[in-house]
Amino acid sequence: MKFWATSSAALLALNIVGALDAHGWRQQSIYQLLTDRFSREDDVEAPCNLIARQYCGGTWKGIIDKLDYIQGMGFTAIWISPVSANLPEGYHGYYTTDFYQINPRFGTAQDLKNLSAELHRRGMYLMLDVIANHVAVPRRSKFRPSDGTWGVFNQDDDFHKLMWCRDWDNQLEVEQCWLGEKGDIALPDLNTENPKVVLELQKIVHWLVQEFSVDGLRVDTLKHIRKSFWPDYEKAAGVWCTGEVLHGDPAYTLPYQGSALSSVLNYPLYFTLRRAFQSPDGFMIELTDMILRIQHEAVDPTTLTTFLEFHTVPRFAHETSDEALRLNALAYPFLGDGIPITYSGAEQGYSGGEDPLNREPMWLSKFDTSSRLYSFVARLNAARALA
Template sequence: MRKILTAFITLILICNIIIPVHAEEKDTWEDEMIYFIMTDRFHNGDTSNDYQVDLNDPRAYHGGDFQGIIEKLDYIQEMGFTAIWLTPIVKNEPKGYHGYWTEDFYEVEEHFGTLEEFKTLVQEAHERDIKIILDLVVNHTGYQHPWLTDPDKQDWFHEDQTILDWDNQENVENGRLAGLPDLAQENPETRKYLLDMAKWWIEETDIDGYRLDTVKHVPKDFWEQFATEVKSVKEDFFLIGEVWHSDPTYVADYAKTGIDSFVDYPFFNEATRIFSNADQRIGRYMHGIWERNQTLYENPYILGNFIDNHDNKRFTRLVLENNEDPATRLKLALAYMYTAPGIPIVYYGTEIAMDGGEDPDNRHLMEFQDHEIISYISTLGEMRQENPALTKGDFVMLVDQIGTSVFSRTYEDEQLLIAINNTVEDQEVVLTDEELPTISKLVAKLGEESISKNEEGYVLHLPKESAEIYVVEEVEQDETTTDYTIWYAITIAGVVALLGIWFVIRKRKA
């Protein structure tokens, strides 16, 4: 009996060797989808903290708070977002509704709620598997910060000088951005204060990351120490920096400091130009950004892709200026942003095609309403969650015509195709054996058409100004076809079992 048991154990081991089990992969930051909220302009959940709120003044507080975000967490989750980036929540001076005019680095802005309410927000988000990223400012304070009149803190600031030469790094780091008092991070006391403060917020609230404001205005050696210090508190803490510059080499150089990721301004510049207007070429420029990022970053998959933010005209306004339809153009831009490598970042209001010009016109109070873009974002988010190829896969350009492109994303045994027609006419694209040599069926995920191979190849019919995502599914040769790998494993296992039984019987006869 013991020998029979041994034979079956051997059988099981062989089966495990022949049919390996893929371990479930741990989610990493490239799997995330970020919803960007300006706290004051999102949702008013607690009117008791509405001090000096004036909805008619675009530069005053409008009432958004932590409770308002808590009440909309389900709304955010249903769109597929797995992380929320909040503008700074520290105490700001009057009119600092946006959070970038710090009055006290350790206090919570009273218009937003209390520290305990923020902790509740973090906890409620974590219960939904949503991460919280806080915007952090260490470059400057508000115009009237108490340190400015403190005799012991005069060397905590640089001299009052304007940034006149944006190509002069010393002037960029030591000059005053928009006249805001510029902190001297080279001062050991100032540096220690800022580092201790950054670690305190992590320890106190259990947040998951920082979006680092005005990175290029702070010395790189500070960021090196900053990255080390904050990750000593929470190892997987995420740092995504803002280096507002059009030169990708300049941006990428800050990755050497230990900052994990950056909001990708070169991506933003090209994506908004191409998708806000019809007939613009996609592949050469957008795929070119990806190819460049691969050479510049250790992990380009975690760069932050965006088409809207609080510092630029909203995408909808760019579309309207080109006399185009916002919903149509948004779908194209979002389809690309969600399927290209990188973390999609969606600014609140984009899901309802919110309009807005220059700051502060791009920061209107959110209006919650039904809109076709909401369901479109939900569909794209669901696809990213279900298809690892869209978050981890390679990115290959198969077709690049004027206004029309087809890209492939492949990861392990999964392949998806992204086809975008950025023209005002219907297009037909043929994928030959050179682009797609498999015998497969292309299953459309945004539409209903599935495509099989014919004598020409795969013929894609793309309506004007549309995007489609296809899952490449291998076609079974006939209904009786079975996975030969499994049959092979079963056959070997059966032979081993029979040999084991035969061996036991023979031994008994002997």
């Protein structure tokens, strides 16, 4: 593996030519998809056992084949699953093993480059999901960093000592504990106080962006690493980043914008938006208050990323059968402040419940462009583009 920099200072001095800045991303509309569940390159309407939590066959080539479908709704960027090598159970991309190896279940490195190139040919942009907080190991296995499974992270002090999260109000514990206590997979926490680990993570994200011509990043588990780690990470990436801070209190979430990354996912608005539109007697006053509070407290509310659903939460259509409420809720991210994200399947009325039932394969919808919701989303994007 070759790198263009041998020190942190030299690495951070390199920028990605032509990358979209915050203003550029403010103009975009993002379509999020799970690579494994979006499109198979053989175009077979294969069954997918959601409960089994296994690969169902979606690939980067499959995405390329369906870009007309995405672009037909007016989306200008796609957010895809993490691309690094994963455990066999990691169909979603979040069970990283070696950060420098590409997940062969999604295709080859050239396939990913082809996807990026085709997006750019169309005037669209590629957002990559990235992980810096942890790697993954089956709970039944002994975790030995020195066995080489985790690539450059091969020493005991590359990881925090095993400690499961107990006190979610203890920020130091949140930043150093391991995730995955209740599942079959444990997520050993990288020691991001170790200068070696910090530099390696910067090299990894820089390589990913450069190698695959990535335009922006969605950063996983932001609150699980100290805030001071993130500005240099974003500089190393050289592209605009929005990060996941899974917390509904704007006093906790919003300070990560600016002090950590350029943008965060607007979870405070998400929780309030869902409550407001779940029933005719929804909490509209609460929604109004939250909008005003975010406008007042956020560094830049127009570059927060806004959403109604994605792959970690139940579909909104699972929570209410009222079509008017569903349409209004779906419309809000396009019409309010912020950069809208739409999770694939919303335009086909998918209504899956808790994970893994909210990860339905898109090919079973036959990518129907005649559906009412598909046209509705296209009109929302068209209206936003004129604003």
